[in-house]
Amino acid sequence: METVIFWTLSTLAVVAALAVVFFKKAINGVMSLLAFMLVLAGLYVLMGAPLVAFFQVIVYVGAVLVLFVFVVMLLNLKEASVRKPFAALAGAAIPAVLSAVGVAALAWLALGERTLAKGAFLPPAPGIRQLAVDLFTRHLLIFELTSVLLFAAAVGAIVISRKEKKES
Amino acid sequence: MNPESLWLLLVFPALGVLVNGLAGRRFPTPVIAAVAVASVGLSLTVALGFFLEMTAAAPAARTVATTLYTWLADGALQIRVGLLLDPLAMVMVLVVLGIAFLIHIYSTGYMRGDGGYRRFFVYLNLFVFFMLLLVLADNLILTFVGWEGVGLCSYLLIGFWHEKKSACDAGRKAFIVNRIGDCGFILGILLIIVVFETVDYRELATLVGGAHGAAPGMITLMALLLFMGAMGKSAQFPLHVWLPDAMEGPTPVSALIHAATMVNAGVYLMCRISPLLAQSPEVLAVIAAVGLITAVYAALSALGQRDIKRVLAYSTVSQIGYMFVAVGSGIYAAGIFHLVTHGIFKGLLFLGAGAVIHALKGEQDISRMGGLFREIPATAVAFIAGLLALAGVFPLAGFFSKDAVLWGGYEHFGMNFWLIAFAGALITALYCGKLFAVFFGEKRYEGHLHRPALPVVAPLVILAAGAVTAGLLGLPMFTKDTLLSRFLAFPVALSGDGPEEIMHKMEIILTIFSGAVIVAVLAAAVYLFIKNRDRMAVLGDDFPNAASLLAGGFGLDGINDILLVRPVRMTARFCARIIDSRIIDGMVNGAGHLAVLAGRLLAALQTGEIGHYAFAVLAGTFIVLGTALYFAGLF
Amino acid sequence: MTLYSFVGLGLILFAVGAAGFFLRRNAVVLLLCIEIMLNAVNLIFAAFARYLYGTEGQVFIFIIMTVAAAEAAVGLGIIIALYGSHRTLDMSIIKELKG
Numbered sequence: 001m002e003t004v005i006f007w008t009l010s011t012l013a014v015v016a017a018l019a020v021v022f023f024k025k026a027i028n029g030v031m032s033l034l035a036f037m038l039v040l041a042g043l044y045v046l047m048g049a050p051l052v053a054f055f056q057v058i059v060y061v062g063a064v065l066v067l068f069v070f071v072v073m074l075l076n077l078k079e080a081s082v083r084k085p086f087a088a089l090a091g092a093a094i095p096a097v098l099s100a101v102g103v104a105a106l107a108w109l110a111l112g113e114r115t116l117a118k119g120a121f122l123p124p125a126p127g128i129r130q131l132a133v134d135l136f137t138r139h140l141l142i143f144e145l146t147s148v149l150l151f152a153a154a155v156g157a158i159v160i161s162r163k164e165k166k167e168s
Numbered sequence: 169m170n171p172e173s174l175w176l177l178l179v180f181p182a183l184g185v186l187v188n189g190l191a192g193r194r195f196p197t198p199v200i201a202a203v204a205v206a207s208v209g210l211s212l213t214v215a216l217g218f219f220l221e222m223t224a225a226a227p228a229a230r231t232v233a234t235t236l237y238t239w240l241a242d243g244a245l246q247i248r249v250g251l252l253l254d255p256l257a258m259v260m261v262l263v264v265l266g267i268a269f270l271i272h273i274y275s276t277g278y279m280r281g282d283g284g285y286r287r288f289f290v291y292l293n294l295f296v297f298f299m300l301l302l303v304l305a306d307n308l309i310l311t312f313v314g315w316e317g318v319g320l321c322s323y324l325l326i327g328f329w330h331e332k333k334s335a336c337d338a339g340r341k342a343f344i345v346n347r348i349g350d351c352g353f354i355l356g357i358l359l360i361i362v363v364f365e366t367v368d369y370r371e372l373a374t375l376v377g378g379a380h381g382a383a384p385g386m387i388t389l390m391a392l393l394l395f396m397g398a399m400g401k402s403a404q405f406p407l408h409v410w411l412p413d414a415m416e417g418p419t420p421v422s423a424l425i426h427a428a429t430m431v432n433a434g435v436y437l438m439c440r441i442s443p444l445l446a447q448s449p450e451v452l453a454v455i456a457a458v459g460l461i462t463a464v465y466a467a468l469s470a471l472g473q474r475d476i477k478r479v480l481a482y483s484t485v486s487q488i489g490y491m492f493v494a495v496g497s498g499i500y501a502a503g504i505f506h507l508v509t510h511g512i513f514k515g516l517l518f519l520g521a522g523a524v525i526h527a528l529k530g531e532q533d534i535s536r537m538g539g540l541f542r543e544i545p546a547t548a549v550a551f552i553a554g555l556l557a558l559a560g561v562f563p564l565a566g567f568f569s570k571d572a573v574l575w576g577g578y579e580h581f582g583m584n585f586w587l588i589a590f591a592g593a594l595i596t597a598l599y600c601g602k603l604f605a606v607f608f609g610e611k612r613y614e615g616h617l618h619r620p621a622l623p624v625v626a627p628l629v630i631l632a633a634g635a636v637t638a639g640l641l642g643l644p645m646f647t648k649d650t651l652l653s654r655f656l657a658f659p660v661a662l663s664g665d666g667p668e669e670i671m672h673k674m675e676i677i678l679t680i681f682s683g684a685v686i687v688a689v690l691a692a693a694v695y696l697f698i699k700n701r702d703r704m705a706v707l708g709d710d711f712p713n714a715a716s717l718l719a720g721g722f723g724l725d726g727i728n729d730i731l732l733v734r735p736v737r738m739t740a741r742f743c744a745r746i747i748d749s750r751i752i753d754g755m756v757n758g759a760g761h762l763a764v765l766a767g768r769l770l771a772a773l774q775t776g777e778i779g780h781y782a783f784a785v786l787a788g789t790f791i792v793l794g795t796a797l798y799f800a801g802l803f
Numbered sequence: 804m805t806l807y808s809f810v811g812l813g814l815i816l817f818a819v820g821a822a823g824f825f826l827r828r829n830a831v832v833l834l835l836c837i838e839i840m841l842n843a844v845n846l847i848f849a850a851f852a853r854y855l856y857g858t859e860g861q862v863f864i865f866i867i868m869t870v871a872a873a874e875a876a877v878g879l880g881i882i883i884a885l886y887g888s889h890r891t892l893d894m895s896i897i898k899e900l901k902g
Contacts (some may be wrong), residue, residue, distance in 0.1 A: 010812050017816050017839050021823030026831045033835050040842055047809065047853045052845075052864050059868050064838070064875045071879045072831060075886050099783075099825070100818030102790045126858055134858040135865070142862070146869045153873030160880035776901030778833065778894045779825050786821060 005046060013039045030068045037061050051128050169217055171234040174251045177261065177300055180211040184293035192286040201276040204289035208272050208296055212265040215258075222258055227657055230255050233306060244365040252306035252369065255656045256504065260303045260436055263508055267428040267515045268296050270627035274519055275420040277623030278526060284328060288418070291328070295321035299429050303436065308357050308367040311437065315353070315401065318430045319346050325425060326417040335416040342410035349400015349407050356393030359386070373443040384448065391444050391451040394437065395458075402434030404492060405462040408485045409724055412469075415477040419522030422477060427484050427518050428511035435491045435507055439500050446498075456496025456581060460589055463489030465722065467595035472718025475532045476521050476606065479599060482721070483558065484514055486592065490573045493589060497576035501653035506573050508652075509565035509638050513557035516631035520551035523620040523628065524606060534603070539611040546625050548607045550632035557635040559600040559690050560593060562683050565638035571679050578678060590682055597686045601693020608698050809850035816843035830882050830892040834875065841871045 016036035023029045037060050044053035135143055184207030192200050222230050235250035253261070272292065279288050298321060302314025319342075327339030361367060363382045364375050376387070398404070403411040403426075414426050425431070438445065438455065445452055463486045470482035487510045494503030525532055527544055541548045557566035570593060578586040641652040717723065775781075820839030827833060845864050852860020882892065889897050 006808065010808075013812065014815060014819065017819040017823075020832075020835050020839060021819060021826060026829060029832050029835050033838060036839065037842065040846060043809075043812075043846060044849055047849050049849050049852065049861055049864075052849055052861055055865065055868060056845075059872055060838075060842070064872050067875060067879055068831070068835070071882060074883070075831075075892070097822070099786050099821040102786070103814055103818050103821065131858050131861055135862055139859075139862045142866060146866055150869060150873050153877050157876045157880040160877070160884050774901060776898030781900070782824055 002046065006043075009039050009042050009046065013043070026072050027069075030065065030072055033068070034061060034065050037065065051131055169221055169232075171232050173214060174218075174232060174234050174253055174304065175236070176214045177211050177265075177304065178251075178297055180207045180214070181293045181297040181300065183207055185290055185297065188286055188293065189290045192290065195286070197280070197285055200286050200289055204293055205269070205272045205276065207293055208265060208269045211296070211300070212269050215261050215265050218253060219258055219262060222253075222255065223655075227654075230258075230657070235306075239309075245361060245367070247307060247309050247367055249310060250306040251304040253304060256436075256439055257303050259504060259508065259652075259656065260432070261300065263432075263511050264296070264299050264303060264429045267511055267631075268292075268299075268424055270630060271420050271424045271428075271515065271519070273623050274423075274522075274627045275418075277621040278420055278522055279418065280621075282418075288325075288328065291321055291324050292420075292424070295325065295425060295430075299433075302433055306369060308360065308369070311440070312353065312357065315350070315397070315433065318425070318433065319343060319350075319401070322346075322414070322425050322430060325421040326414045328417055328421065332416065334413075338410070338413035338416040342414050345407050345410040346400045349397045352393040352396025352400075354397075356390050356397065359390045359393065363390070369440055372441070376443045376447060387444060388448040388450050391441065391448050392454065394441055394444075395451065395455055398434030398437050398492075399458065400434075401437075402431050402488050402492070403485050404434070404458050404489060405465055405485075406724060406728075408462065408466065409721070409728060411485055412473075412478050412481045412721065415475070415481050419477065419518055419525065422481070423515045423518035423522070426481065427514035431484060431488055432491075432507050432511065435488065435495060435503055438492070438495045439504065442500055445495075452496045452498060453581075454496070456493050456577065456585075459489040459492030459494075459496055460577075460585065460592075461489070462486065463493065464588060464592040464595070467592045467599070468718055469721040471595060471599045471602070472720075474534060474719065476524065476534050476537070476603070477518070477532060479534070479603065480514065480517055480521060483517075483596070483599065484510075486596065487514065487558075490570065490589070490592075494573045494576050497573075497580040499572070499576035499579075501656050502569070502572035502576050504656060505641060505652050506569035508641065509557065509569040509635075512631055512638055513554045513564075513566060513635040516550060516554040516628060516635055517558065519624075519628055519631065520547055520554060523547045523624050524551070526620060526624070527617045529615075529618055534606055537606045539608065540617075541607040543617045544619065547620060547628060550625075550628040552604070552607065553632040553635050555600045555603055556690075559597040560683070560686050561690065562687075563636075563639055565635050565641075567683060568639040568641075571682065574682060575675050575678065578674070586678065590685075593682065593686060594689050597690040598693045601690050602697045604694045605697040608694075806850060806854045809853075810847055813843045813847035813850065816840075816846065819843075828893050828895050830885065830894055830897075833894065834878050834882070837878075838871065838875065841867060 013036060016032050016039060019032035020029045020036065023032060037056060041053040041056045041061075044050070044056060184204050187203050188195070188200055192203070195203070218232065222232075231252070231254040233250065233252045235248050238246055238248050240247040272289075275288065275292065279285055282288065295318060298314045298317030300314075302311055302318060305311040305314055323339045323343045326342055327336045329335050357367065360372070363386055364372060364380070366372060366375065400407045411426055411431070415422055417425075445455075466482045466486035466489060470479050470486060473479045473482060487506070491503045491506050491510070494500070494506060523544065524537065524540060524547065527540070527547075528537065531537065553564070557564040560566045560570040574586060574589050574593070577589050720726070817840050820836045820843060823836040823839065824833060827836065845867055848860050848864050848867070852858075852864070885897060886892055891897070
């Protein structure tokens with residue numbers, strides 16, 4: 001049963017990702033990304049990390065994607081953004097293919113023979129309670145630092161958009 | 169007297185330098201003069217004190233020495249700063265200080281009104297200091313310090329009127345030619361250090377005299393190298409070219425440095441290393457040969473000069489040649505004797521020439537002088553006394569000393585040698601006769617004469633007296649046992665062949681013969697040059713080519729120019745234009761260009777295309793990860 | 804549905820995102836591809852978190868998410884500014900970083 005769900009969701013994810021890459025209109029791409037993220041949320045649930053799925057939907061879908069939609073709407077990119085990819089198709093495809101191959105090779109080599117148990121599923125993942133406790137005790141520092149980061153990002157975004165407003 | 173007082177001889181002139189040099193700007197002229205003259209005078213007094221003591225002492229106990237400290241020590245080699253006053257040094261010291269004292273007095277009158285009055289006396293005192301250091305040093309290195317010091321002072325004083333380009337050039341020329349000789353000097357010292365491990369004269373004398381492991385060829389080499397230094401300093405052929413040009417300096421300088429003291433340093437050095445020379449007859453022969461060639465060559469050149477100072481300059485070169493002849497013949501005492509007498513009468517002649525030039529307000533060409541006797545009688549008489557001494561007329565000093573030199577040449581090298589040397593003496597008489605015309609005959613100058621002041625005339629008179637009486641040092645005649653040689657107590661080096669009797673007779677014959685012929689030639693020359701004033705520049709109109717050849721010193725300057733100066737200039741130009749500008753600057757600039765080029769190449773990486781940047785990031789990430797995994801052993 | 808499957812999926816998605824980054828010229832789409840890559844990495848982290856008992860994996864996912872959100876915000880702000888001055892979002896035209 002789980003295998004079926006897994007393969008379905010995987011296929012959907014890959015299709016959605018490809019769709020993002022190949023749609024001509026930006027808004028279509030954004031919508032594909034939406035689908036992609038929802039599928040990913042499902043995969044997280046499948047892996048036994050419901051909290052992550054939850055946050056995925058709230059943060060990514062609810063905030064980031066909405067932001068993307070705002071921007072696309074704001075900039076009113078009506079016409080098809082680009083018809084041709086970067087230079088010639090071949091010229092751009094090479095780095096693309098290379099990167100894909102590179103990632104795969106690296107991963108395959110890294111995973112090699114020595115890593116963890118190959119196939120077996122382990123006992124259920126730690127629960128939300130455990131996660132929450134760790135987040136606020138063992139990993140407190142990074143947690144606080146991210147809040148600083150968010151603050152900086154917020155200020156930065158305001159500064160950028162502020163300037164732009166002044167000029168226009 | 170306390171041996172430590174030897175240092176006073178040096179201290180007084182040094183004080184003169186310091187006082188006049190540092191504080192002299194605020195002094196009025198008389199004070200500057202007083203300081204300078206007093207410093208030399210005090211030194212002279214101390215020297216006289218030592219002299220009296222020395223004459224009273226037994227011949228064996230006539231040496232005074234003192235050491236200040238050890239400068240450099242390396243095992244057996246000890247280079248000390250110390251002074252040695254033996255009879256030889258005593259004679260030199262008296263000559264230097266005596267003549268320097270008179271010249272200082274002379275200069276107070278001669279240099280009056282000159283803007284560089286203070287500077288002049290500072291340099292003059294400095295010169296005295298270094299000259300005394302040279303003479304009194306007890307080892308070769310310290311002598312060399314004095315050697316270089318007097319060279320420096322010579323340069324400073326020749327170029328004293330440094331606004332004149334010719335003066336600066338002359339100073340430079342003197343220094344450079346000297347340097348060539350110094351090369352030999354330094355090499356010689358180094359060789360001695362390597363072979364004998366000492367530079368002290370006394371130690372050297374002991375080592376060389378006894379058994380030592382050095383090959384005879386080595387000693388010859390040492391002596392030759394040191395002689396090369398002497399050639400430079402004493403202006404022997406071919407390193408004499410600087411002396412005629414050195415006449416650019418003020419006349420007191422010419423008198424002091426280039427007649428009476430510094431140029432004698434070479435002769436003195438040879439006497440100091442006489443133990444070394446005694447071991448090497450070849451070098452002695454070379455020295456005598458060089459001296460002889462120089463003597464004749466310079467006498468001929470003197471004949472062709474128009475400038476009164478240049479006549480005297482070449483004459484000096486010639487006379488020093490005679491001194492080296494004496495050294496080469498092994499009769500050092502005769503060389504020193506001639507040194508003393510020459511110092512007196514050449515100094516006299518230069519000072520007299522200075523007075524004449526001053527009187528004529530700067531005129532130095534003899535063809536424009538004449539009939540000065542009536543106007544400046546005292547100067548004239550003194551000058552003539554000097555000329556007679558130089559020519560070698562009995563009973564003036566030059567007669568005795570020149571005769572001693574000639575006799576030494578005969579004893580050692582035979583009749584031919586004597587004849588050539590005698591020919592030189594005749595030419596000397598010729599040009600002396602020529603100079604007579606300065607004072608006699610018709611007036612050739614215009615305007616009023618500027619009479620010389622007392623400080624100028626007095627030394628002339630004193631020196632003239634000396635020129636007349638100094639011959640006494642050479643008594644008794646016709647023996648090797650004169651007053652001077654007894655005092656000097658040199659080991660009688662090498663004596664000639666033939667039994668005593670015959671040699672004795674030969675000496676008398678030669679002396680009388682030479683004395684008579686010289687007087688005759690001199691009289692003829694005087695007559696000739698006074699009567700035929702137009703022939704001033706030696707038969708100039710009849711034989712213009714010969715005349716210019718003689719006047720130019722046989723073109724030696726030209727030869728030097730072609731052989732040495734031009735190649736050096738070309739090399740310098742090559743280095744500057746090609747090596748420096750193109751190659752080195754090219755390399756340096758090239759490095760800069762290279763940096764810029766590298767920058768441009770790297771800048772080409774910055775295309776501005778985001779895709780390219782992203783690819784670089786990706787590739788870099790893979791490489792880093794790959795390397796990390798590799799080293800973590802996962803590959 | 805082993806570890807390999809999830810990791811493999813994540814890798815494929817990452818490769819797609821990377822390829823897309825090189826293939827597209829629109830600035831917004833570039834950002835979308837970046838989001839794909841980030842999510843793929845999140846997936847891999849989650850997979851490893853599941854297979855290695857412990858909470859570190861999921862914590863790091865949160866961090867990544869936070870950073871991605873912040874970066875998207877700033878990036879979009881930049882895009883707006885770019886559009887304002889260049890009137891186009893074609894990244895092959897905008898070459899401010901050249902030289």
